[in-house]
Amino acid sequence: QSVLTQAPSVSGAPGQRVTISCSGSSSNIGAGYHVHWYQQHPGKAPKLLIYGNNNRPSGVPDRFSGSTSGTSASLAISGLQAEDETHYYCQSYDSRLSDYVFGSGTKVTVL
Amino acid sequence: QVQLVQSGAEVKKPGASVKVSCKASGFSLSDYYMNWVRQAPGQGLQWMAVINPSGRNTRYAQDFQGRVSMTRDTSTSTLYLEVYSLTSEDTAVYWCARLNPGGYFDSWGQGTLVTVSS
Numbered sequence: 001q002s003v004l005t006q007a008p009s010v011s012g013a014p015g016q017r018v019t020i021s022c023s024g025s026s027s028n029i030g031a032g033y034h035v036h037w038y039q040q041h042p043g044k045a046p047k048l049l050i051y052g053n054n055n056r057p058s059g060v061p062d063r064f065s066g067s068t069s070g071t072s073a074s075l076a077i078s079g080l081q082a083e084d085e086t087h088y089y090c091q092s093y094d095s096r097l098s099d100y101v102f103g104s105g106t107k108v109t110v111l
Numbered sequence: 112q113v114q115l116v117q118s119g120a121e122v123k124k125p126g127a128s129v130k131v132s133c134k135a136s137g138f139s140l141s142d143y144y145m146n147w148v149r150q151a152p153g154q155g156l157q158w159m160a161v162i163n164p165s166g167r168n169t170r171y172a173q174d175f176q177g178r179v180s181m182t183r184d185t186s187t188s189t190l191y192l193e194v195y196s197l198t199s200e201d202t203a204v205y206w207c208a209r210l211n212p213g214g215y216f217d218s219w220g221q222g223t224l225v226t227v228s229s
Contacts, residue, residue, distance in 0.1 A: 002155060036215035038156075045206060045219035046156065052213055089156055093214055099172050100146070100214075105155040 003028060004090050004103035011109040012080045020106045022073040022090035028101060030071035033093040037066055037075045040087045049088070050075060077108065085110040113137040115207050115220035122226045123197050131223045133190040133207030140185055141165070144210040147181060147192045150222075151203040160192065161210065197227045 005023040012018040022035060029035055035053050038046035048057050050066035053073065063084075065076045073092075077084055090103035118132040135145075147159040160171045160181040169181050180193045190207050205223045208216040 034214055036213075038216075040156075045222055046216070048215060048217055051211070051215045051217075057217075091156075091215065097173065098170065100158040100161070100210075102148075102156040102158065 002104040003094055003097065003099075003101040004092060006088075006090060006103040006106045008104070009107045009109060011111055012077075013111045014080055014082065016080050017076060017078040018080060018108060020075040020077075020088050020090075020108070022075070022103045024071050024073070024092060026071060027096035028071075028092045028094040029068060029073055031095055033095070035066065035068055035073035036091045037064075038089045038091065040089065042086070046089065080108075080110055082110050084108055113209070113218045115209065115218055117205075117207060117220040117223045120224040120226070122228065125198055125227055125229055127197050127227075128193060128195045129197060129225050130191055130193040131205050131207075131225065133192075133220050135188045135190065135209075138209070140183055140188055140190070145183065145190050146208045146210055146216065147179075147190075148206045148208055148216070149203040150206070151200070154203075159205075162190070194225070197225075199227050201225065202227045 010018050037050040039049045040046040053068045054066040063079045067074050088106050094101045114136045116134045121129050123129050146161045149157050159175050162169045162181050182191045207220040209218040211217040
């Protein structure tokens with residue numbers, strides 16, 4: 001059971017905006033630990049998409065954005081494209097476990 | 112450039128052990144915390160272990176304490192993860208990953224599939 005909870009799936013039409021949520025607790029996101037997001041295509045290593053809550057590494061399109069509020073975080077994908085159809089994971093640190101923790105993952109489907 | 116190259120796929124019988132390697136290039140293992148993350152088939156990512164830059168300290172996720180060992184050889188810039196007493200539930204892809212000081216994993220190996228089957 002993942003410490004960070006994500007909806008199993010979200011979907012949207014090309015060009016639309018979708019939001020992926022990541023729900024944590026007072027020992028991780030709520031404690032101020034940064035949230036990071038990864039995109040993972042089947043059979044590939046995760047790719048860093050957002051770091052430090054809302055920062056994009058070089059090369060990541062500005063269609064991807066991150067935010068946090070309280071014990072939750074969100075990843076928004078605007079102008080949805082076919083290539084965005086894959087899995088997304090949030091990640092943070094949990095002070096109670098003293099572990100790095102991942103979300104359960106969300107599959108984005110482009111309709 | 113930064114690169115992490117892992118050893119090839121393994122097939123093991125239940126009860127056996129497996130040792131996976133990860134060779135780093137483009138940076139020094141003495142400058143970063145290094146980690147292992149695994150992913151069972153169709154499942155999410157699970158953090159397993161970390162070793163500090165000095166190599167003197169390791170920490171393991173509770174699920175793996177007593178059953179895994181993470182080591183490194185700075186002379187060859189290689190990390191190792193050994194998993195003992197394998198069961199079918201250990202069938203997964205194992206990734207090595209570099210931890211950025213910002214708390215995120217900024218470089219990943221290509222993954223090593225470990226299959227546990229009788």
